Each structure stands twice: as structure tokens, then as C-alpha cells.
Amino acid sequence: MMKKVYLDYAATSPVDPAVFQAMKPYFLKFFGNASEPHSWGVEAKKAVEKARSQVAELLNAKAEEIIFTSCATEAINLAHKGLIEALKLSGFKARPHIITTLIEHKAVLEACHHLKQLKLAKITYLSVDKYGLVDLKDIKKAIRPETVLISIMLVNNEVGTIEPLEKIGLMLKTVNALRKKQKLQKIYFHTDATQAIQYLDCNVDKLGVDLLSLTGHKFYAPKGIGALFIRQNTLLTRQQDGGGQENNLRSGTENVPYIVALGKACQLVKENKRKEGKRIAGLKNRLITQVLKIPQVKLTGHPDKRVPHIASFVVLGVEGEAMLLYLNDQGVAVSSGSACTSGELKPSHVLLAMGIKPEIAHGSLRFSLGKDTSKDDIDYLIKIFPPIVKKLRQMAPKL
Amino acid sequence: MINSLYSKKVLAHFKNPKNMGKLKNPDGVSTVGNPVCGDVMRIYLKIGVKDKKEYIKDIKFQTLGCAAAIATSSIITQMVKGKLIVDALKIKKKDVVQALGGLPTVKLHCSLLAAEALAKAIKDYKVKKGKNEQNN
Numbered sequence: 001m002m003k004k005v006y007l008d009y010a011a012t013s014p015v016d017p018a019v020f021q022a023m024k025p026y027f028l029k030f031f032g033n034a035s036e037p038h039s040w041g042v043e044a045k046k047a048v049e050k051a052r053s054q055v056a057e058l059l060n061a062k063a064e065e066i067i068f069t070s071c072a073t074e075a076i077n078l079a080h081k082g083l084i085e086a087l088k089l090s091g092f093k094a095r096p097h098i099i100t101t102l103i104e105h106k107a108v109l110e111a112c113h114h115l116k117q118l119k120l121a122k123i124t125y126l127s128v129d130k131y132g133l134v135d136l137k138d139i140k141k142a143i144r145p146e147t148v149l150i151s152i153m154l155v156n157n158e159v160g161t162i163e164p165l166e167k168i169g170l171m172l173k174t175v176n177a178l179r180k181k182q183k184l185q186k187i188y189f190h191t192d193a194t195q196a197i198q199y200l201d202c203n204v205d206k207l208g209v210d211l212l213s214l215t216g217h218k219f220y221a222p223k224g225i226g227a228l229f230i231r232q233n234t235l236l237t238r239q240q241d242g243g244g245q246e247n248n249l250r251s252g253t254e255n256v257p258y259i260v261a262l263g264k265a266c267q268l269v270k271e272n273k274r275k276e277g278k279r280i281a282g283l284k285n286r287l288i289t290q291v292l293k294i295p296q297v298k299l300t301g302h303p304d305k306r307v308p309h310i311a312s313f314v315v316l317g318v319e320g321e322a323m324l325l326y327l328n329d330q331g332v333a334v335s336s337g338s339a340c341t342s343g344e345l346k347p348s349h350v351l352l353a354m355g356i357k358p359e360i361a362h363g364s365l366r367f368s369l370g371k372d373t374s375k376d377d378i379d380y381l382i383k384i385f386p387p388i389v390k391k392l393r394q395m396a397p398k399l
Numbered sequence: 400m401i402n403s404l405y406s407k408k409v410l411a412h413f414k415n416p417k418n419m420g421k422l423k424n425p426d427g428v429s430t431v432g433n434p435v436c437g438d439v440m441r442i443y444l445k446i447g448v449k450d451k452k453e454y455i456k457d458i459k460f461q462t463l464g465c466a467a468a469i470a471t472s473s474i475i476t477q478m479v480k481g482k483l484i485v486d487a488l489k490i491k492k493k494d495v496v497q498a499l500g501g502l503p504t505v506k507l508h509c510s511l512l513a514a515e516a517l518a519k520a521i522k523d524y525k526v527k528k529g530k531n532e533q534n535n
Contacts, residue, residue, distance in 0.1 A: 319437055321465040322413075329414060338437060338465070347437065359434035395419055396463035397430060397441035 004331045005377040009218070009370030010157055010195060010310055011335055015261070016220035016371070022264040023222075026257035034254045035245065044256045051263025058266040059212065060203040061229050067246040068227050068259050072194045072215035073107040074239075075228035078250065079190045079211040080111040082236035083149055084121050089237060092185060094146040095119070101126045101134050101163075102353035103156050105192055109349075112151075122146075131302040132161035132354050136171060143175060149188050154196040154207070158337055158350040158366060159301030160310030162200065165191055169208015188234060194218055198269055199277040199308045210234045216258070220371065221265035225258035280369050281308035283378050287367060290382040294389055300351060300364065312366040314356060318392040320347075320364050326388045332381055337364040405466060406500035408474075413466040418476035420459045427524030431516045438464035440472050440512055442520040446484070453484045460516075467506035471513035474498050484521055490514060 026047060032040025034048050049063065056063045069075045084096050100112055102125045115121035124142045128134050134152060150172065155162050169189060176186050190211035193202050198219045204212055211234065215226040230236060230249070242251025288311050291297060296316040315323065320336030327334055337348025338361070346352070347361035356364075367381070405413075422443035432438040440462045447456035458480050460472040475495055479487040492510040496502050502510060 317463065319464050319468070322469065325410075325413065325466050357435075358437075362434075362437040395416065395461060395469065397439055397461035399434065399439065399463075 002331045003380055005373075005380055006333045007367045007369060007373065007377070007381065008333045008335050009373075010160075010366065010368035012217045012223060013220050013370050014372075015222050016265065016268060018268060019220055019222075019261045019264045023257040023261040026260050030256070032256075034256060035243065044254070047256055047260050048254050051259045051266075054263035054266045055227050056229075058197070058202065058270050059229055060205055062232070064247070065229055065231060066227055067230065067249050068225065068254065068262070069250055070224055070255075071217075071226040072105075072192065072213045073226075074250075075213035075215075075226050076105075076107040076190075076192055077111050078228055078236060078239050079213060079230075080108070080149070080151065081115060081239055082249070083188060083190075083211070083234070084115055085237035086235040087148055087185070088120070090235060092148070095122055096148040097122045097124065097144050097146045098149045098151060099124045099126065099139060099142045099147060100151040101128060101153070103128055103132055103134075103158075103350045104151065104153055105157060105194065108151055108153070108192055128353055130355050131305070132156050132159050132300075132350065133302060133305070134163055134168075136164065136167055139168060140171065140175075143187065145184055147187050148185055149190060151190040151192070153192040153194075154200065154202070155193070155307050155310075156301065156350060157195045157310075158348055158364075159312045159354070160195070160306040161301040162196070162305045162307060165207045165209070169206075172208060195307060195310070197266075199273060199280070204229055204231065216262040216265055219265050219269055221261040222258055225255060225262045227262060276371065277308045280373065283369055283373055283375060284308055284311050284367075286375070287311050287369075287378050287381065290378075291367075291385065294386050297389075300354070300356065309369045310366065311368070312364065314351070314360050315363040315365060315389055316360060317396055318363045318389055320362060322392050323363075323365055323388060326392070327381075327385070330384045330388075332384065335366045335368075337366070338362045404503065405470075406502075408498075408500040409466060409470040409502065412470035412473040412499070416460075416469055416473040418459050418473065418480065419461070421461065422457060422459045427520040427522075427527065429516050429519035429523055431519060432464070432468075432512050434463065438462070438468045438509060438512055440464070440468065440516040442472075442476070442516045444520045444524055446524055455479050455482055455484065455487055464509070465506070467502055467509040468512065470499060471495050471502075471509045472516070475513040475517055479517060484524075488518060488521060490517065 030043040032044040034044040052063045052066050055066045112123045116123050126138050188210045191209045192213050210231040212229040217223040238249045240251050298314050300312045320338030324336045351361040425443040426446040427444035430441045443459045445457035458476045462469050462472040492514045495510040
């Protein structure tokens, strides 16, 4: 049988058996509606609140500051649209201004685009340096009297670069203290922490954020469950009207088994974070060192300020999807930001924003590691990958 | 259903491309596409004459691009090898797509590129031939 090596954990991860065990009874036995006062409902409600505490604990937040959503995309939409709408409802007169970056996930970019289209907000998209890092000075410069939100991802999903959130948070504290005296609107701070939860410290006080979005399926909970941290006294307008669940911010009958799963997955992250992060970082470094031995291959993202599980490259003179499919043919799953894999005609907006030329960005490849990745897996990849690059380069015309 | 998957035939040509490589002293060459867009195709032709008619004696391709770009290059060379030039020129992108058992919608432009590359290589041959005849 062919060896199978999954190196696309940043896309999604398998459900952890312990997580699966924890959620199972809530399909069959404890199936009650958490809004009902009978014992079935109470069992469900208890489970939901336990999970809420588990998520809160991982973020060093209060349980009541967590609401469950279907995914990070939903959490992000609620954070951005909900904040702008709430400000409007509270009588904020000017057109609110949002500062974000060019390298955010589409969920942030499209939510901002939506607000801009409807003339509900003005948006500043900050550029980044060649490593994908946003500059604190640029953020400061972009702030206007009507700025209400800064939204910056904690970790970029394509290149793994860690943004200086703590520094931004500290800067914002000073700015907001001054704005209070000037009777200006407070600037809220949102982060998409989707790729950070597993390995980084996501203490919301340390980061200085008011809003944090996450999704479970990146860390061994099932797809279809996410959460939004909303700091106390942060006003949001719900985006889904109905029966008033989740503190009136996200109506709809609670998805109890999935919520239980997210709680359990957060608990496991808390227990394993340090040790597992170290192990994964070691494997990732091995992968990077070996892959960079192939001529005309460059690492994308920051060499040091990067998460343990993401190694991303551009391979010159080869198209990304072609490499991806040849790797798949030998049992290895990776992802690419080439135009051909995105279904668009342009390559990855992240790589372009980092100043990588389109003809080079087409040859991008991302390897992302996870709990089942072994040294054997990495060695297998290192063995099969160089001949694939060589073969595809031979196929290409000399330009 | 949105067609976003590759057919078996596309994958077969991608994994084992036919007529891949270069030709020495080709009678016609063309390069189409653009690395900025991610696809570049080059086609080399050798033209022969049989019963006073010109035909494609040999054809090779080199392609930088995705699976669809490589597969369309491969199949078009197979489709026209041995064919009369006049017949080869009749091949349109839809014929290429059909021969591959379909292409995902977003990849249809790759088939256009292959047909373009072939037509351009034949044109290059004709221009070169014209020049040679003038010189003689």
C-alpha cells in the first residue's frame, strides 16, 4: 500500500478520538434542547456551559464573553458587521472607519467589502513587508477620529507569519486612553486567531483584543463549530435574528454535540500546547531545511516569527497545482496559493501583498503539520519532493 | 453541478504527457501564454510532405502550468500528429475539451491556449517557408 501523508492541517484536521468520544452522547442520549427547562434540556444546557468555560479558559476570558457560532467566518462576520451596526444604532454619526490588512483571510476582507459596498464603513487596507508583517507605525498613521475597529489576524494562514498583536494592543491602549479624554469613539480590536489557537498564547488580555474569532476544525474538533470572544461592554448587533440564544447574539438552537466537541478540543489544546508545539516546530524546521536544499526554492513568510505548524515556499519555474497533484499521486496532501488552485485567475492575494511577483507566486506550496505528523512522514516527503520539482521543471519551456 | 474536478483522461495526460520535450531544428515554433498568468506553452513542429500535401511529421511541447495546461498540450499534440496541416488548423478549443472528457469551467482557457499555440506554430512554419522561397 502506498504511504499516505497528510500535510494540510492548516486547511483542516481530523477529529480527535477523545473529542469524538466526548460529543457522542449528545447525539443519542442527551439530545435535549438547551432552552428547555426539563431534565433533557438541563443536561444539554449544562454541557453547553461547560464547553463555554473550556473555551474561555483557553483564552483567559470569562465564560459569558464567549459565544458559539458555526465557524470562524461567521464569528468574523458578526464581529465586523455587528460592531458597525451597533455603533450606528447607538447614534455614531460619522461613517465608521476600519483598519485591516491586505493579507487577512477572505472572511475579513469580504465582510469589510460588504460594509464598504453598503456605505456603512470606510476601510483602510494596510500593506505588509516581505515577510507578511504589518508595521505598527502604519497602523498608527491610519487612525482617524472616526476609526472604530482594527482587525488584524494573529497568524497568517498561508505563510504562518505571526503578527505583533501584543504591541498593537499596547499601542491601542494608549491611543484609546487619549481618545477618551478627547471624547472620541473607542477603537475596538479584533483578531482572527484561526491558525493561532493550537500553538500560541491566545490570552485575550495579553493580546489586548476586544474580539477574537476561532474555529474548531483546525484543532481536532469537527467542522461546523466556531466561537467569538466578545470583551465585556463591547456592543454588537446580532446578524441572525430568532429565539435569542447565545446571549441574544446568535439565535438558533444550540448545536450541543459540536459545542461539547469544541470545549473538549480547547481543553486538549491547553494540556498539549507546549509539548506538541515544540515537537511540531522541530519537524517543521527539518522540513524547511531540507526543502530549501532544492535549487530555486524560497521560504515565504517570516523565518522566525512563524507558527510551528506551517512551512510555505515558492518553487521557481513550476506551477503550484501541478506540484500538488504529483505529490497527491504519491500520497501526500499539501495546498497551494496558485491561481489554478484558488479558482481565480490571480495567485494568492497574500503572496502578492508581500511583494512576491505573480509569476513566482504561481509556484507556491504550503505544508502544514499536525498531531499525527511523524519524522517518517517528513522524511518521505523530502525523498519524493525533489524529483517532482525536477520533472516539472523539465516539462517547462526555458524562457 | 459545478464541474470542478479533473476527468480521468486529464489526469492520465497530466501524469504521463505525450510528446513532451523539444525538437531540434523545428520547422515551426510558437510560445503562447504568460508566466504572470501562470501558463506558458511552447510547441515545436516538423512538417513533412506526402502526395504534395504538408502534414505534421512530428510535434513536441513544453508547458509551464497546471494540470489542465499540461493535459491540453499533451492531447493536442496527439490529436494532430500525422495530420495534414489544413486539418490540424480546424481543431478548435471545444475539440480539445471534448477529447479530454471535459475540463473544469475555470480551466477552459487552457484549452484555448493549446489551440492558439498550435495555430501559431503552423503560422510560424508558413512564414519561415515563405521567406525561404523568396530567398531561393
